[in-house]
Amino acid sequence: MKLLAILFLAVLSGTMLSGGEFPWSKIEAIKAQLLRKDEIYEGRFPEYTRDGAWTFRKKVNWFSGFISGELWYLYEMTGDEELKERALAHADALRSYAGIDYTHDMGFIFLPSVVQAYRHTGEEQYRAAGVHAADMLAKRYNPQGKFLRAWGKLGSDDRAGWMIIDTMMNLELLFWATEVTGNRDYYDIACRHAITTMSESVRPDGSSYHVVEFNRDTGVVERKRTHQGFSDESTRARGQAWGLYGFANAYRRTDDERFLTVARKMADYMIGHLPEDSVPYWDLNLSGEDVLRDASAGAVAASGLMLLAEVEQTKEDYEKYMATSERITRSLLQNYLYTESTRSKEEGILLHTIYHYHNKWGVDESYPAGDYFFIEAVWKLWKKLEAENPITDSPQR
Numbered sequence: 001m002k003l004l005a006i007l008f009l010a011v012l013s014g015t016m017l018s019g020g021e022f023p024w025s026k027i028e029a030i031k032a033q034l035l036r037k038d039e040i041y042e043g044r045f046p047e048y049t050r051d052g053a054w055t056f057r058k059k060v061n062w063f064s065g066f067i068s069g070e071l072w073y074l075y076e077m078t079g080d081e082e083l084k085e086r087a088l089a090h091a092d093a094l095r096s097y098a099g100i101d102y103t104h105d106m107g108f109i110f111l112p113s114v115v116q117a118y119r120h121t122g123e124e125q126y127r128a129a130g131v132h133a134a135d136m137l138a139k140r141y142n143p144q145g146k147f148l149r150a151w152g153k154l155g156s157d158d159r160a161g162w163m164i165i166d167t168m169m170n171l172e173l174l175f176w177a178t179e180v181t182g183n184r185d186y187y188d189i190a191c192r193h194a195i196t197t198m199s200e201s202v203r204p205d206g207s208s209y210h211v212v213e214f215n216r217d218t219g220v221v222e223r224k225r226t227h228q229g230f231s232d233e234s235t236r237a238r239g240q241a242w243g244l245y246g247f248a249n250a251y252r253r254t255d256d257e258r259f260l261t262v263a264r265k266m267a268d269y270m271i272g273h274l275p276e277d278s279v280p281y282w283d284l285n286l287s288g289e290d291v292l293r294d295a296s297a298g299a300v301a302a303s304g305l306m307l308l309a310e311v312e313q314t315k316e317d318y319e320k321y322m323a324t325s326e327r328i329t330r331s332l333l334q335n336y337l338y339t340e341s342t343r344s345k346e347e348g349i350l351l352h353t354i355y356h357y358h359n360k361w362g363v364d365e366s367y368p369a370g371d372y373f374f375i376e377a378v379w380k381l382w383k384k385l386e387a388e389n390p391i392t393d394s395p396q397r
């Protein structure tokens with residue numbers, strides 16, 4: 001049945017082109033700014049831009065792998081070997097951090113860097129680093145509550161019972177580790193975490209909580225709240241996007257229909273709260289001229305919706321999610337992409353993103369996750385259009 005659905009969608013995707021040609025001129029601008037950004041980073045770990053200029057942190061954090069992933073996608077789109085060399089250099093620099101024990105963000109850090117390096121080179125050193133990172137993520141599993149702990153150093157009391165919706169995005173590292181090792185434990189942990197997130201973080205209307213606090217010893221839920229959203233009962237736009245993307249991926253990996261159902265519910269809630277230009281306000285329960293957008297939430301949603309479309313089983317659902325994905329990506333390309341005419345100093349690629357509103361970190365600025373998921377959405381659009389109509393004469397190749 002699934003095979004028939006895939007064949008049907010493959011035929012369908014060959015006949016459907018919902019928004020026009022691939023914007024090659026924008027790729028040149030993205031590539032130039034990415035190379036410039038790589039020079040500015042100088043191997044340091046970026047955080048977000050302040051007045052357009054990058055700020056840095058000493059410690060590896062969830063942003064540290066994104067530059068590598070951006071370079072891989074641009075390399076695939078342009079064939080420029082220099083981009084591949086730079087992507088590998090970043091992956092090499094991260095290999096020795098695969099044993100860090102203070103974050104759930106192992107997927108965000110190591111999927112775009114060492115796992116991509118392994119896919120491109122087949123070299124054992126990258127596979128080993130990716131599996132080591134997956135081991136460190138698996139160690140964060142709390143068997144009482146059946147969830148992966150988000151924050152705090154392993155063994156410490158620091159937020160030991162906290163689960164967040166964002167972790168859905170890190171599960172892919174566990175699915176990948178089962179794929180390359182044959183060890184099913186990673187897969188089982190990923191599924192158990194996804195089931196807990198489905199029942200505790202997603203509300204009946206498809207919206208989501210950012211944080212669920214468990215008693216770490218008994219596994220009993222004590223509180224549901226936000227950390228970066230507007231309020232405990234509102235829905236942070238990026239959290240919603242992480243959820244719909246993560247559940248679509250969990251379905252892709254497992255064929256468990258419950259994950260497809262919840263991915264659809266989360267997607268439909270998000271789509272129902274998009275403004276005119278399809279780029280979300282930073283919290284889905286806010287709106288109005290004075291409310292800032294979070295273009296990064298749009299980028300994550302665009303990429304996640306394309307994945308959801310690809311795993312869908314009906315023409316109607318495929319078209320709905322694919323068309324929304326493409327509409328968001330084109331809107332970002334049109335109005336949220338860095339251009340020479342924006343501020344005098346503008347070192348990011350995707351503008352008008354919000355990293356942490358309450359802490360005033362990267363508010364209406366750029367930050368690495370925004371740049372990465374935006375480029376991923378563009379790369380997916382490129383792959384789709386290439387599959388429909390191979391581009392043989394682009395100036396970039």
Ligand code: GLY
Nearest residue numbers: 166228238239355
């Ligand atoms: N994963 C952290 C964030 O979305 O800000």
